Amino acid sequence: MISEWIRGLPKAELHIHIEGSLEPELMFALADRHQMTLPYDSIEAAHQAYQFEDLQSFLDLYYAGANVLCTEQDFYDLTWAYLQRAQSQTVRHTEIFFDPQTHTQRGIPFKTVITGIHQALVDGQTQLGISSCLIMCFLRHLSAEEAMKTLEEALPYQDWIVAVGLDSSEFGHPPSKFSAVFDQARSHGFLTVAHAGEEGPPEYIWEALKLLQVARIDHGVRSPEDPKLMVWLKEHQIPLTVCPLSNVKLCVFETLKEHPLKQLLDAGLRVTVNSDDPAYFGGYLQENFMAIYEALNLSQQDLYQLAKNSFLSAFLSESEKQAAIAELESYMYPNRQ
Ligand code: HPA
Numbered sequence: 001m002i003s004e005w006i007r008g009l010p011k012a013e014l015h016i017h018i019e020g021s022l023e024p025e026l027m028f029a030l031a032d033r034h035q036m037t038l039p040y041d042s043i044e045a046a047h048q049a050y051q052f053e054d055l056q057s058f059l060d061l062y063y064a065g066a067n068v069l070c071t072e073q074d075f076y077d078l079t080w081a082y083l084q085r086a087q088s089q090t091v092r093h094t095e096i097f098f099d100p101q102t103h104t105q106r107g108i109p110f111k112t113v114i115t116g117i118h119q120a121l122v123d124g125q126t127q128l129g130i131s132s133c134l135i136m137c138f139l140r141h142l143s144a145e146e147a148m149k150t151l152e153e154a155l156p157y158q159d160w161i162v163a164v165g166l167d168s169s170e171f172g173h174p175p176s177k178f179s180a181v182f183d184q185a186r187s188h189g190f191l192t193v194a195h196a197g198e199e200g201p202p203e204y205i206w207e208a209l210k211l212l213q214v215a216r217i218d219h220g221v222r223s224p225e226d227p228k229l230m231v232w233l234k235e236h237q238i239p240l241t242v243c244p245l246s247n248v249k250l251c252v253f254e255t256l257k258e259h260p261l262k263q264l265l266d267a268g269l270r271v272t273v274n275s276d277d278p279a280y281f282g283g284y285l286q287e288n289f290m291a292i293y294e295a296l297n298l299s300q301q302d303l304y305q306l307a308k309n310s311f312l313s314a315f316l317s318e319s320e321k322q323a324a325i326a327e328l329e330s331y332m333y334p335n336r337q
């Protein structure tokens, strides 16, 4: 069965918002824990409400959902639930986004957020065998000054954070708005990534590359509109962390059949598959792989290449990448010596 083969395929996840892994079941449990009321009558009603017409209509529910996250234990439970799912799908390494401003704006201390997430990641390594790193995203609909303040708050925890990123409402908030913040982050030794070309134009991808000097582009699915950009992305092997189910749920493409993932892969770009906000978009990595396999007529070789790209694009050392790829190769070619 191809679905079981996909489940067992060793892989890395590079684009997952931890707040977007908040399943309605846990949302209700945390609401109970804090005697909060939710805008949904039932778990089923929450699932039913997850119909979006664009990025903003999703973000409105995503930020509302995150209101139940209050204590270190809540952030631990959220992250631990994700890691258990990931392990059941043979995710060997994961790079997790978190949005501190979503929480600090509500009065939750930065320390509470990061300590809960970090402790779960430590336990994920020791108890589940999943390696991980943490990427702190700035909310691009907020000001550059607020992002700079968030960066300063993060400095005492720098050992726990590998990179900074940029997420939230893309239109009208180009990467150039955050040039100074990203300069400052790089001067402290953070790597950089940015959401670009999800809803926004290829110009935003250029800005992320040139001004923010990103190591990867998150989404980047509008790249095919700019042939020069396609050449650049290929020549520099800039990874794209593509999220197929997300793009369809947010109406970036009408159906998966119109999704450019196969086109990008065939053009020689370093494409990876990711879940983005799995609790809201209909699935984790396994479900994303399965959906593109069916809709885009992918071969097993394509799936293998996507998994290999995930390790090549990760913030791992060369030797860690090679060890992960060796495991992947023996899975793909079990009869080879
Ligand atoms: N795009 C932008 N911001 C986000 C997303 C996304 O898909 N998910 C959570 N924050």
Ligand code: ZN
Residues within 6 Å of the ligand: 015, 017, 167, 195, 218, 276
């Ligand atoms: Zn995202």
